[in-house]
Amino acid sequence: MSELTQYFAQNQFCVLVEYLTSIKGRFPVKTEFAGFPACMTLADRVHTDEDIAPLHALASYPAQPEKVLHFSGKGRDIKDFERFLDQAELAGQYNLLLVTGDKLKQHQYGDAVNPRSRYLESVNAVMAAKQRHSFAVGVALNPFKYTEAEKDAQYFKLEKKIKAGADFIITQLGFDLSALKQAKAFLAEHQYPQKILACVMPLTLPRAQFMLKQQVAGIVITAHMLSILTQEHSNNKHNQRDNSYRRCALQILMCKHLGFAGVHLSACHKPEEQAKLAQYIEQYQSMDLGACEALWNELWQLKSETAFYPEIIDAATSASQYQVIKHQHLQLMHKLLFNAKLARGVGAFVFRAPIWSQSFTNKLLLKLEYISKHAIVGCETCGQCRLAETLYVCPETCPKGLANGPCGGTTLDRCEFGDRECIHSVKARLAKAVKQTDILQTVLIPTVPIEIRGSSSWKNWYLATQTD
Ligand code: SF4
Structure with missing residues (x-):
């Protein structure tokens, strides 16, 4: 001791x-x-x-x-x-x-x-x-x-x-x-x-x-x-x-x-x-x-x-309707495409096919994942999608890439980098609105190994869940 x-x-x-x-x-x-x-x-x-x-x-x-x-x-x-x-x-x-x-x-x-x-x-x-x-x-x-x-x-x-x-x-x-x-x-x-x-x-x-x-x-x-x-x-x-x-x-x-x-x-x-x-x-x-x-x-x-206390001017107090609806849609899609037993079985079957050993098919898949997710959530193809644990607010949109919660650097919800609102303040408001604060309090999100960055999280997910 x-x-x-x-x-x-x-x-x-x-x-x-x-x-x-x-x-x-x-x-x-x-x-x-x-x-x-x-x-x-x-x-x-x-x-x-x-x-x-x-x-x-x-x-x-x-x-x-x-x-x-x-x-x-x-x-x-x-x-x-x-x-x-x-x-x-x-x-x-x-x-x-x-x-x-x-x-x-x-x-x-x-x-x-x-x-x-x-x-x-x-x-x-x-x-x-x-x-x-x-x-x-x-x-x-x-x-x-x-x-x-x-x-x-x-x-x-x-x-x-x-x-x-x-x-x-x-x-x-x-x-x-x-x-x-x-x-x-x-x-x-x-x-x-x-x-x-x-x-x-x-x-x-x-x-x-x-x-x-x-x-x-x-x-x-x-x-x-x-x-x-x-x-x-x-x-x-x-x-x-x-x-x-x-x-x-x-x-x-x-x-x-x-x-x-x-x-x-x-x-x-x-x-x-x-x-x-x-x-x-x-x-x-x-x-x-x-x-x-x-x-x-x-x-x-x-x-x-x-x-x-610092002077507070116009701090948002609740999530917007748009944020709540977006969360509901993404959550539904996640359940259907990734959590449903049938989807997991089909996904694992598809991604075990020999075609995925080719580099061009992997590049194509990665491009497809990026295009379909970047505009909606800001995806940076980290290879280990954590959206379900971050209320569908992509951790890659935090300049430090933090998934588990904020650094200490915010100023009245503004990011330490000064160019955006802290994504964790957005998540905190959303969590209260959709009654899912427990996710932000209890789910420990593992770090992303450098070697899997830039690979398809879809493929990684189905192959990993298949071996669970
Ligand atoms: S203030 Fe928030 S968004 Fe900015 S770097 Fe820190 S955790 Fe990330």
């Missing part, structure tokens, strides 16, 4: 201090932080797509404190992940945080020369890691979502991650306490035993400005927050820095009072930063939740929690 797992088992509040492998210079790493046991987390591909991999960076750090290695699925396939698991086992590293990751800096949309960038879904990574029985697996949740559909989609996916075997949950970085309380309440309501940690950071004005300018995926900085930080900074920039540490200390203590298992502390790796934060944690240690919240509200000049 890892030390981290022991902290969880003993309900010992802990601090996971994040280090980026791209940071120049090495900083001392503590085994305790302000009296709480500490682990070191090594983030993956945050700064650039070519950051040193956490496993390779290990050699630069002492064995203690224990590590939590992040693995980001961006630009990676399931085979890359299996290799990572082999290497982690060899290195004696058993604490993982598995995320899909934000958009690759060098994302390829795919053309005649370059294939499209792929992202390994966190749900699939959890499934693969848990087959080994040796890893403590953490997953991400972004509870800072403010339309019904994007929030539903996040929680549907969390249920899949839990079903896949996630041991603990770490939230996205965020400052809205009501969203953190909702996440905690969700786990309690469903009696999920997984521990949850909140991601926090001392939010200075330059950091807030950087995140807004770079549109860092999934992080909410509202106009109110920015105006408070700006006001503080123009009054006295040293006080502004100090207040960011005071707020961070309060958020950590409030999370402890709320029953979080710990925090994931970002952007606080320098000794002087850690000392300042620890000093405020010690100063506020004896305050109860009410007193912490009162001081938090005072520092943020909060009159209402909505100061942490």
Whole structure:
């Protein structure tokens, strides 16, 4: 059992201090932080797509404190992940945080020369890691979502991650306490035993400005927050820095009072930063939740929690009639052509014929499949059609190709890539309209092996079901 797992088992509040492998210079790493046991987390591909991999960076750090290695699925396939698991086992590293990751800096949309960038879904990574029985697996949740559909989609996916075997949950970085309380309440309501940690950071004005300018995926900085930080900074920039540490200390203590298992502390790796934060944690240690919240509200000049909510303009609240009718038609066709016993028997008989060993017949079939499905659902001939598990919204129309649920990068239902609505918000609305939310909560959709991409999913389906 890892030390981290022991902290969880003993309900010992802990601090996971994040280090980026791209940071120049090495900083001392503590085994305790302000009296709480500490682990070191090594983030993956945050700064650039070519950051040193956490496993390779290990050699630069002492064995203690224990590590939590992040693995980001961006630009990676399931085979890359299996290799990572082999290497982690060899290195004696058993604490993982598995995320899909934000958009690759060098994302390829795919053309005649370059294939499209792929992202390994966190749900699939959890499934693969848990087959080994040796890893403590953490997953991400972004509870800072403010339309019904994007929030539903996040929680549907969390249920899949839990079903896949996630041991603990770490939230996205965020400052809205009501969203953190909702996440905690969700786990309690469903009696999920997984521990949850909140991601926090001392939010200075330059950091807030950087995140807004770079549109860092999934992080909410509202106009109110920015105006408070700006006001503080123009009054006295040293006080502004100090207040960011005071707020961070309060958020950590409030999370402890709320029953979080710990925090994931970002952007606080320098000794002087850690000392300042620890000093405020010690100063506020004896305050109860009410007193912490009162001081938090005072520092943020909060009159209402909505100061942490982004402004919502015209969010769709239900699926359109067209989407519902399209779903009904496609579902009916799927049942008749693929699920009916007779259809499966005929399909298997047809596709076992020697004619399908010819490359030109396969190309013809592929073309036919593409033409008949691309215009209707956006098919990209992935070779393993998952439409029945995704409410007939093609996962290939998500720029990351995610089938099991959304990444954390949506902004009020808009995709992180900025050019479309997130397909998982569309699915979440549709699922409620057709009363099939259970599909989005429970069906774990396997990853598509690279080698079958570009083959006919029809042929693959009938031949596979025939041997079931
Ligand atoms: S469609 Fe949704 S899940 Fe896919 S990349 Fe965009 S925001 Fe992420």
